[in-house]
Amino acid sequence: MNLISANIFRFVGLILLQVFVVNQIDLGFLNSYISLAVYVSFLLTFSTNISKYVTMLVALLLGLSIDMFLNTDGIHASACLFLALVRPYLLRRIQTANPLENVQELTVYTEDIQKYSLYSVLLLGAFFFWLFLIEEFSLLALPLILVKTVLSTIFTSLLIIIGQYLLYRKLKN
Amino acid sequence: MKNLFLFFNKIRFLLFFIVLQLFVFFLIQRNSSYQQAQILNSSAGMSGWLFQKKNSVLQYFNLKKENEILANQNAQLKQEAFFNYSIVSENLIEINNDLYTKQYLFQPATVIQNSTSRDKNILTLDIGTTKHTKPEMGVVNSRGIVGFVRNVSHHFSTVMSLMNTEFKIPVKPLNDSCIGTLQWLPADKVNEMTVKGIPSYFTISKGDTIITQGGSGIFPQGEMVGVVTQTKPEAGSNNQVVKIKTAVDFYAVHHVFVVNNIYKAELDSVLQAIRQE
Numbered sequence: 001m002n003l004i005s006a007n008i009f010r011f012v013g014l015i016l017l018q019v020f021v022v023n024q025i026d027l028g029f030l031n032s033y034i035s036l037a038v039y040v041s042f043l044l045t046f047s048t049n050i051s052k053y054v055t056m057l058v059a060l061l062l063g064l065s066i067d068m069f070l071n072t073d074g075i076h077a078s079a080c081l082f083l084a085l086v087r088p089y090l091l092r093r094i095q096t097a098n099p100l101e102n103v104q105e106l107t108v109y110t111e112d113i114q115k116y117s118l119y120s121v122l123l124l125g126a127f128f129f130w131l132f133l134i135e136e137f138s139l140l141a142l143p144l145i146l147v148k149t150v151l152s153t154i155f156t157s158l159l160i161i162i163g164q165y166l167l168y169r170k171l172k173n
Numbered sequence: 174m175k176n177l178f179l180f181f182n183k184i185r186f187l188l189f190f191i192v193l194q195l196f197v198f199f200l201i202q203r204n205s206s207y208q209q210a211q212i213l214n215s216s217a218g219m220s221g222w223l224f225q226k227k228n229s230v231l232q233y234f235n236l237k238k239e240n241e242i243l244a245n246q247n248a249q250l251k252q253e254a255f256f257n258y259s260i261v262s263e264n265l266i267e268i269n270n271d272l273y274t275k276q277y278l279f280q281p282a283t284v285i286q287n288s289t290s291r292d293k294n295i296l297t298l299d300i301g302t303t304k305h306t307k308p309e310m311g312v313v314n315s316r317g318i319v320g321f322v323r324n325v326s327h328h329f330s331t332v333m334s335l336m337n338t339e340f341k342i343p344v345k346p347l348n349d350s351c352i353g354t355l356q357w358l359p360a361d362k363v364n365e366m367t368v369k370g371i372p373s374y375f376t377i378s379k380g381d382t383i384i385t386q387g388g389s390g391i392f393p394q395g396e397m398v399g400v401v402t403q404t405k406p407e408a409g410s411n412n413q414v415v416k417i418k419t420a421v422d423f424y425a426v427h428h429v430f431v432v433n434n435i436y437k438a439e440l441d442s443v444l445q446a447i448r449q450e
Binding site: 016019020023026029031032035052053056057060063068069070071072073074075077078081082084085088134135136 | 186187189190193194197198200201219220223227288289290291292293295297331362363424
């Protein structure tokens, strides 16, 4: 029960943060190259105990809520679904001595920083690539899509990881 | 047969993804043709309400600039007012002047959400069907055209901004009769637009004013669009490409007017009759 209410709180909080704070940031001429999707942090930290099918449905709901606020027609929902598809494979691939499994919340404190950065950069890369691909809907714009993907991934993962250092407490061993 | 079931069992997560993705694609496809109603949009109750709350806080930051704009507009209106005209002759009496009748009604509205960073930018206004806003009404501010209404709910409406790659309307230069199509190309920056389809033999120079042509019935004729910054011949045709700077600053649209063309239905029915022939 506690897990569910904590997740609902983070779901709503991240959407409000995305729409009313992050989207108001004006980057000047970089606006068309960098989009910051901090709300994806919800899917990065989502519990690995939960079935991947449920995770995918939650991703759909999260994406649709963002689309409703930003008038973006469903492209965020599509990209969130793609992220939820890639995530289980990535979790399996990345696990080594300290497996990324059975954690209530996947944060920088539950994993070491290199592994977590790799995990978030790869997932956000997949997310943004799909997002910009659907938005442009043409492979002719591939160079532009790649530039946007790289820039957005770098800045969003920086924001998310710094945010986690600020907001989460270190786990007691 | 057994192998087939095993195969489907193996890829059932992928199938689940594909089914959900098809559903989302259906939404995107429904939304992106702008004649049809959007399913997900910020004129819907909850997000509209939240944007209004946000706006009620943030509007104070723009007050100085907005006051200036409104004061300028007041001055302009005052100049056009009736008491500025002196009587030419005592012998002429105006009896029920029928020469002019009202065609456009202007309804004031406030922009509660605006974006400039995407390909398809959309604004949200704080008026809706309770104030008789309907889709395809034009939106202007004191400087020029802003966009047109796309979706309407009871208290909110979304507006397709000029800064939207799907936006297209006919426009003309102030001193010429040629007509071009105004659009926002993906390569254009914010507050920059392109007019295409004007033949090369019309000379259009830097600094010329571009106004609406009024043919679509969305905007009144002669509404300000922007100022020419650059012209060049279009490759492979006899037309020229005209780059303009918009009169409206899309980083700062706040107070706008929704234009209600009283004769829009009439115009549409005439155009419809031509199409059916």
